[in-house]
Structure formats: structure tokens, C-alpha cells
Amino acid sequence: xxxxxxxxxxxxxxxxxxxxxxxxxxxxxxxxxxxxxxxxxxxxxxxxxxxxxxxxxxxxxxxxxxxxxxxxxxxxxxxxxxxxxxxxxxxxxxxxxxxxxxxxxxxxxxxxxxxxxxxxxxxxxxxxxxxxxxxxxxxxxxxxxxxxxxxxxxxxxxxxxxxxxxxxxxxxxxxxxxxxxxxxxxxxxxxxxxxxxxxxxxxxxxxxxxxxxxxxxxxxxxxxxxxxxxxxxxxxxxxxxxxxxxxxxxxxxxxxxxxxxxxxxxxxxxxxxxxxxxxxxxxxxxxxxxxxxxxxxxxxxxxxxxxxxxxxxxxxxxxxxxxxxxxxxxxxxxxxx
Numbered sequence: 639x640x641x642x643x644x645x646x647x648x649x650x651x652x653x654x655x656x657x658x659x660x661x662x663x664x665x666x667x668x669x670x671x672x673x674x675x676x677x678x679x680x681x682x683x684x685x686x687x688x689x690x691x692x693x694x695x696x697x698x699x700x701x702x703x704x705x706x707x708x709x710x711x712x713x714x715x716x717x718x719x720x721x722x723x724x725x726x727x728x729x730x731x732x733x734x735x736x737x738x739x740x741x742x743x744x745x746x747x748x749x750x751x752x753x754x755x756x757x758x759x760x761x762x763x764x765x766x767x768x769x770x771x772x773x774x775x776x777x778x779x780x781x782x783x784x785x786x787x788x789x790x791x792x793x794x795x796x797x798x799x800x801x802x803x804x805x806x807x808x809x810x811x812x813x814x815x816x817x818x819x820x821x822x823x824x825x826x827x828x829x830x831x832x833x834x835x836x837x838x839x840x841x842x843x844x845x846x847x848x849x850x851x852x853x854x855x856x857x858x859x860x861x862x863x864x865x866x867x868x869x870x871x872x873x874x875x876x877x878x879x880x881x882x883x884x885x886x887x888x889x890x891x892x893x894x895x896x897x898x899x900x901x902x903x904x905x906x907x908x909x910x911x912x913x914x915x916x917x918x919x920x921x922x923x924x925x926x927x928x929x930x931x932x933x934x935x936x937x938x939x940x941x942x943x944x945x946x947x948x949x950x951x952x953x954x955x956x957x958x959x960x961x962x963x964x965x966x967x968x969x970x971x972x973x974x975x
Contacts, residue, residue, distance in 0.1 A: 651684050674734065681736055704734045705947065706754050708747055709765040711739045711864070715891060715917045716835065717765070719936025720789065720943075724763060727944035733760065742769050742832040742864070751775045754784075761785035761947035763940075768837040773798065780957075785950035787943040791834040799946040800959050801939050805838055808932050808964040812887065812914060813846045815930075815966065819974040821885035821912050825858035825876055827897075828889045829867035835916060835934060836889045858883050869893050870900055877906040885912040885972070894929050898971060913971040928969035935962045
């Protein structure tokens, strides 16, 4: 959280982290003797405090080999996969990565993008979302010959290279799969409605149900901002009436897992409730129940977006579009026994 009314500088960052001012200065300037973990810790604290890189505390390092990644946040499995893959691709080229988390705040994004060129980053990778207003600043960078790539849900009217994730077919496959296993009343629970993937799923949900002659019930749809969902109260509300859902789709694997356990524990339904989510963690593949999910290809998207900017760094401005498709991974949580 930023400290309003006060200028945030190196002193404040150092005090908050309990480290020296020289360490903060070197981290902000991508000094080779400062570890990647310390750099990320300093950059994250600077962002949380509202530190603006344009102030005199930060002197641009002209020898810096850094790429900037602007992303909504790092708490979502999909986004962590993107961050990890971009970081690994950068390491292979001896580049460091600066991650700017906007938390869906357009003003934060614009400030960050405005400083990217001034601070002599070599390229920008931008993960778009539902709140994205326009691409004027990104187009400006691209037209100036600055390497830029975007990860988004659909083609964009811009001069910027774009990596697209299409979830249409796999989400339709999900509806067909649930229906084939006896689902007649399907609910949708999203706790991150600004996420472009969640927005895409939200728009597809009702027409796909109707296409398969399944009833759409608005009482079985919950759309929340990030971090505001109470999973137990939401499940209680869904199962309070005479009509109860017999299948639930979550954008969060963790919520899907918690809901499954809660429904079983409270015995909220006399019939088996099918469960699926929009993504999964490799670690959770061994958990029980094994949750059905859409594989969102975060690692592939991040890797491709990085390839696009390195191609621009090495060969000059060029615009290209690459499309990836999510896949339905069926596990035991969505199969009627």
C-alpha cells in the first residue's frame, strides 16, 4: 500500500525491508552482485509503497540487460506459470526480469509502461486483462521500435505482437463432458472477474448452456473481485434452495478443492456434485480428489511472448500473432460414479 502525501524513496524502501540503502539502490539498478531474489523483493516493496522510478533516487543503468513484465498479480496459477516461463527464457539469454504487478489498476500500469523506455529496459511483455482500456501507450512503444509483446484473449487492433489464448472449444468440451456425466444444473463461481480468461468464460457460459438445452440459472452464478469471495457462504447460498446445482465450475483450483470438501463434509447434496476448475497446479495432481481442469498453457504463452520480444531485439520491429488453445484435462472430480 502506498503512503499518500509522502515522497517514497530509497530510504523508505530500505527501512521497510530492514536492509541498507546501498543494497536498495543496487537492486533498483539491476547490479550484477545483487541476487535475483533480493532484486525482486526490493522491486515488489517499491511498488507496494508507491515508489516512482522516475525520481532521482533511480539512476538508469545503461548496461542493464533487463526485460519488464507487466502482469495483474502473482497469486494466480496461470500468472505464476507465465512469470516462471518468462524468467527462465530470460536467464537463457542472460537477461534479468523486472515484474510489475498492477493488481488490475490501470493507473499503476500506465505509470509502469511510461517508465519502461526511460529506464532503458530492452523490452516489455504485457499481460492484458478485462480492464485494459486501450493500447495507445503500447502502440507508441512499438511504433518507436521498442520490442513489445502482449498476452491476451483475442486478436488486437494494434501494431504489437500478440500471443492469444483461446478457451472457447475447451470450455465447450467442459460443458459437454459435465452434461454427459449427468449434470443438468451447472453453476459458475469466479473470484477474479477482471481476469481476461474469466471474462471470456463468463460470456461463454450462458449461451453454451442454452446450446446444449441446459437451464441457465443466474442464482448459480457468482462473480467476485479478487480476494473478496467467501467460498463457504457462497456454497451455502447455492445449496439453500429447492433447486441445487449438481455441477460447479470454478476459476480457482483452490476454491474448487475447498468446495468439494465442504459439500461432502456438510452433506449439502443427496447426489454427487461434479467439480472442475480453470487451471491446476502440478503439485495438486497428487491430491484427492483429482480436480478436472482446463489447462491454460501459461508456460507456453510466457515462453512464446518472450521469444517474440527477443526476435524484435535481435532483428528489429516486426508484428506477429500466435494462438494457443487450452485443453480439457478430465479427472475423477467430474466423473459420475
